[in-house]
Amino acid sequence: MAISNATLNGLTRTQLLEMHYTMALLRRFEEKSAEEYTRGKIGGFMHLYIGQEAVGVGSITALRPSDKILCSYREHGHAIAKGMHPNTVMAELFGKITGCSKGKGGSMHMWSNDLGILGGNGIVAAQLPIAAGIALAAQYQGLDTVVVCYFGDGAVDEGAFHEALNLAALWKLPVVYICENNQYSMGMAVEKAWSISNLLPRAAAYGMPGELVDGMNILSVYEASKRAIEHARSGQGPTLLEIKTYRFRGHSMTDPAYYRTREEEHEWRSSRDPIGIFEQMLLDHGIATQAEFDENDVKATQLSEEAAEFAENSPFPSLDELYTDVMVDNSTALTYRHLHQ
Numbered sequence: 349m350a351i352s353n354a355t356l357n358g359l360t361r362t363q364l365l366e367m368h369y370t371m372a373l374l375r376r377f378e379e380k381s382a383e384e385y386t387r388g389k390i391g392g393f394m395h396l397y398i399g400q401e402a403v404g405v406g407s408i409t410a411l412r413p414s415d416k417i418l419c420s421y422r423e424h425g426h427a428i429a430k431g432m433h434p435n436t437v438m439a440e441l442f443g444k445i446t447g448c449s450k451g452k453g454g455s456m457h458m459w460s461n462d463l464g465i466l467g468g469n470g471i472v473a474a475q476l477p478i479a480a481g482i483a484l485a486a487q488y489q490g491l492d493t494v495v496v497c498y499f500g501d502g503a504v505d506e507g508a509f510h511e512a513l514n515l516a517a518l519w520k521l522p523v524v525y526i527c528e529n530n531q532y533s534m535g536m537a538v539e540k541a542w543s544i545s546n547l548l549p550r551a552a553a554y555g556m557p558g559e560l561v562d563g564m565n566i567l568s569v570y571e572a573s574k575r576a577i578e579h580a581r582s583g584q585g586p587t588l589l590e591i592k593t594y595r596f597r598g599h600s601m602t603d604p605a606y607y608r609t610r611e612e613e614h615e616w617r618s619s620r621d622p623i624g625i626f627e628q629m630l631l632d633h634g635i636a637t638q639a640e641f642d643e644n645d646v647k648a649t650q651l652s653e654e655a656a657e658f659a660e661n662s663p664f665p666s667l668d669e670l671y672t673d674v675m676v677d678n679s680t681a682l683t684y685r686h687l688h689q
């Protein structure tokens with residue numbers, strides 16, 4: 349088949365293939381993480397992003413490197429898409445010193461000031477007011493930075509959602525609020541939790557634009573994000589995007605998912621996989637070949653394997669690290685340590 353240099357949504361073939369590669373990397377990285385978790389190499393909670401890749405990759409493609417993101421605890425994918433090396437993410441999962449938070453944060457705490465990755469958050473909706481605060485700081489300093497805040501459908505019934513959206517709209521803050529509606533908040537189906545069928549009325553309640561987006565179509569995500577990011581960057585304030593998606597795995601590693609049927613899961617996995625949908629789109633437009641997808645997938649698998657090897661071979665933090673980067677009175681900590689020597 350002849351390969352065309354056509355663009356899709358203003359994106360070049362190189363950019364489109366890069367988006368495909370990043371989605372493949374997120375998928376393979378998460379599969380590898382699950383494997384390592386099962387082997388006991390990763391402890392604590394761990395929430396996988398499999399199925400939701402188009403949301404993180406599509407929206408981050410529309411950002412500048414100097415822009416900032418904040419996430420929930422389901423954030424390994426966002427961190428990698430924003431430029432964190434898979435080795436650094438995997439080492440953090442393993443609790444190793446080479447991780448982004450020196451192994452002290454784990455799965456829910458990916459952070460890099462340089463890359464504008466301002467953390468995952470274990471407290472549902474905690475990131476929404478923090479994002480408003482960071483956007484306020486950027487506005488105050490006269491920077492043209494945009495902040496993107498990701499959260500789940502479970503976060504929109506928290507008080508923090510309303511407080512943050514109200515102030516963001518009132519002060520026209522440069523922030524984009526992205527609800528990744530994967531249709532479940534742990535075991536709670538969204539239609540049992542929301543008094544309304546979608547978030548448009550909630551956006552309207554705070555006088556900001558709102559948009560419903562197909563989260564399995566990476567180009568729809570990219571387009572909607574681009575509009576919202578430009579809106580924020582030009583001083584017009586926040587947007588609320590509801591991006592409908594589906595997590596292919598359980599809520600966390602220990603969730604047997606009894607609250608939904610295997611048929612429903614199968615239906616999404618088989619016919620609405622965001623990677624498969626994107627590949628078909630690129631094939632239909634003659635922009636890429638199956639061989640190129642396979643090549644991306646091999647590279648993504650290899651990088652994920654290497655990340656696990658890197659994490660495995662990295663040391664744990666030394667005992668001295670126990671008392672750094674934590675909010676404790678160090679004098680008390682030292683006394684405690686001496687008492688227990």
Ligand SMILES: Cc1ncc(C[n+]2csc(CCOP(=O)(O)OP(=O)(O)O)c2C)c(N)n1
Nearest residue numbers: 422470471472500501502503530532533534
């Ligand atoms: C304030 C608060 N309440 C409850 C919890 C327990 N909890 C952890 S994850 C979660 C579900 C959130 O679901 P959603 O926002 O839809 O995100 P998803 O896991 O689907 O990505 C809950 C209730 C919490 N971490 N924080």
Ligand SMILES: [Mg+2]
Nearest residue numbers: 500501532533
């Ligand atoms: Mg959810």
